[in-house]
Amino acid sequence: MANDHIDLTVEPGEVHALLGENGAGKSTLMNQLYGLLQPDEGEILVDGEARTFRSPRDAIAAGIGMVHQHFMLVPVFTVAENIALGSERTRLGFLDRRRARREVLEVSERYGLPCDPDALVENLPVGAQQRVEIVKALTRDVDLLILDEPTAVLTPQETEELLTVMRGLCAAGKSIVFITHKLKEVKAIADRITVIRRGQTVGTATPDTPEDELAALMVGRAVSLEVAKEPAEPGREVLSITGLVVDDDRGVRAVDGVDLTVRAGEVLGIAGVQGNGQTELVEAVMGLRPVRTGSIQVDNEDLTAMSTKQILRSGVGYVPEDRSLDGVVKEFTVAENLVLDQYDREPYGNALRLDSAAVGTKARELVDEFDIRASSTGTAVGTLSGGNQQKVVVAREMSRPLRLFIASQPTRGVDVGSIEFIHGRIVRERDVGTAVLVVSSELDEVVGLADRIAVMYRGKVLAIVPPDTPRDKLGLLMAGITGDAPAAPVFEAGDSPASADEGTE
Ligand SMILES: Nc1ncnc2c1ncn2[C@@H]1O[C@H](COP(=O)(O)OP(=O)(O)OP(=O)(O)O)[C@@H](O)[C@H]1O
Ligand SMILES: [Mg+2]
Structure with missing residues (x-):
């Protein structure tokens, strides 16, 4: 049972935050409001009137729109085509593109959501894709x-804009x-908060409730929001990258x-605004992206000549930033x-x-250890809640002996209790x-975990x-500003940003 007699009331003009641990039933509840799932029991009232939604079409007609946890856009369509999809208006039997474009521009103007109707969705950064989803919902009036969870994939700047x-x-x-696992956002924007746990409403709260109380209400126990660790004792150099040059999908540097370099027994954190080369750097190390020049070595073994499978087998664990694309089947x-x-x-x-018996035994162990909430180890991963899918990826990658562990956005979409566990x-x-x-x-995650922080800006490591x-100095570095007299000791400095004229934004 994913939802067990939940009551929820949303008033006009309010932001109602829905909090709950991974698998609590948040998306399932919302999918019923949006007509994707039908409740077995209970009622949905809109303006005091009981309604039955057989499909999203009914929900939209009743004035309900939804932006899903995992994007539902068609990558090879343009923004306008995606937005028209599902409510296509035709002229002489053809899609009325002009009208679709006009609608996009109107809505994007009215709500201050910049959106290029002619761009192909697959070429847009995630933040822009998120805007397309919102514009799409809003064109339905x-x-x-x-x-x-609209902010799970957004940068802090994009999150600010969304708020x-x-x-x-x-x-x-x-x-x-508004569903999110980030308590700061809840406090910043919510008018009211409802918390659900294991399918039941466990309480309501106001935005002035302290973060640790909200966290405890969500997971049913006290949660430490800080990473607990002793000073690192770095050993030999394990990963060493020199003179690395990598292009993105469009051939831009x-x-x-x-x-x-990353040493044994230390955490090197990479901070930076998304799109400054972090993704490509990691993909190059994992053999998922060609290296133009430079070398990548693990314990003096050249990774650039190896396949991804060989790299994984050589003792490298990898949590990719996009679990749906690269993390699970x-x-x-x-x-x-x-x-x-x-x-x-x-x-x-x-x-x-x-050997399904051996696979099953291993799976039950990991499900237990990582608290993966699934009805059984035999269910398809696609039916798990988003955060639990993430836990599957992390559990797998940490379950074999490693020399090097690379984690990109390791706690994306994961609840506060599981973040504490994964960080540990x-x-x-x-x-x-x-x-x-x-x-x-x-940034909190990088600062909490890292023993050294490398700041990336426009494809370069600006400073370590x-x-x-x-924080303000880190913020400046992330914006490419190094300053003349650094307040904190700088271990190593890269090139100045003035010479980087073809970075990616
Ligand atoms: N189609 C389905 N088949 C089987 N189980 C499902 C299906 N849809 C949802 N569930 C189960 O219902 C439970 C609630 O999932 P839901 O996606 O609503 O969680 P959530 O609160 O949104 O979590 P998250 O924060 O991780 O997104 C989960 O245990 C999930 O596995
Ligand atoms: Mg969900």
Whole structure:
């Protein structure tokens, strides 16, 4: 049972935050309001009138719009085509493109959501895709907008912009149900808060409730929001990157001469505004993206000549930033996903067969250890809640002996209780002598985990600084401003940004 007698009331013009741990039933509840799922029991009333939604079409007609946790856009369509999809208006039997474009521009202007109607969705950064989803919902003229974890993939700047847009929508009388795992955002924008746990409403709160109280209400126990760790004891150089140059998908220089080392027993955090080459850097290390020039070595072994599979097998763990794309096979079971990297090796199988008993045993162990909430290890990963899918990826990648662990956005979409757990595991991995590289757009996460922080800007490492560097200085570095007299000791400095004229934004 995903929802067990939940009551929820949303008033006009309010932001109603819906909080709850991974798998609590938030998306399931919203999918019923949007007509994607039908409740077995209970009622949905709009303006006091009981309604039955057989499909999203009915929900939209009743003034309800939804932006889903995982994007539902068609990558090869333009923005205007995506927005028209589902309510296409035709002229002489053809899609009325002019009208679709006009609608996009109108809505994007009215709500201050910049959106190019002719851009192909696959070429847009995630923040822009998120805007397209919102514009799409708004063209349907909704009174209630459901935003299911809209900020999970956004940079802090994009999140700020989204919060501003949300305030504008509420001022215009619209209501918003806002789902997020980031308590700061809840406190910044919510008018009221409802918390659900294991399918039941466990309480309501106001935005002035302290973060730790909200966290405790969500997961049912006290949660430490800080990373607990001892000083690092770095050993040998495990990962060494020299003179690395990598291009992005469009052939634009994304990593522009990076030198980095990660030692055994330390966490190197990479901070930076998303789109400054972090993704391409990590993909190059993992053999997922060609290296133009430069070298990548792990324990003096050249990775650039190896396939991704060989790299994983050589003792490198990898949590990709986009779990749906690179982390799981949705149609495969939880158990199968947990051995995706080892299915053809003893004890799980060989070139001919899979030993489902061994796979099952391993899966049950990991599900237990990482608190993955699934009805069984035999269910398809695609039916798990978003945060639980993330836990499957992290569990798999941390379940074999590692020399190097690379985690990109390791806690994306994960609830506060599981963040505490995953952070603890990352620190433990460091403490047994693994070299750890963490990339995150959450500055708190980088600062909390890292022993050294490399700031990336326009494809270069601008500086490497200690984690106690003042936040405002880190912020300036992330904006490409180095300053003349650094307040904190700088271990190593890269090139000045003045020479970087072809970075990616
Ligand atoms: N189609 C389905 N088949 C089987 N189980 C499902 C299905 N849809 C949802 N569930 C289960 O219902 C529970 C609630 O999931 P839901 O996606 O609503 O959680 P959530 O609160 O949105 O979590 P998250 O914060 O991780 O997104 C989960 O245990 C999930 O596995
Ligand atoms: Mg969800």
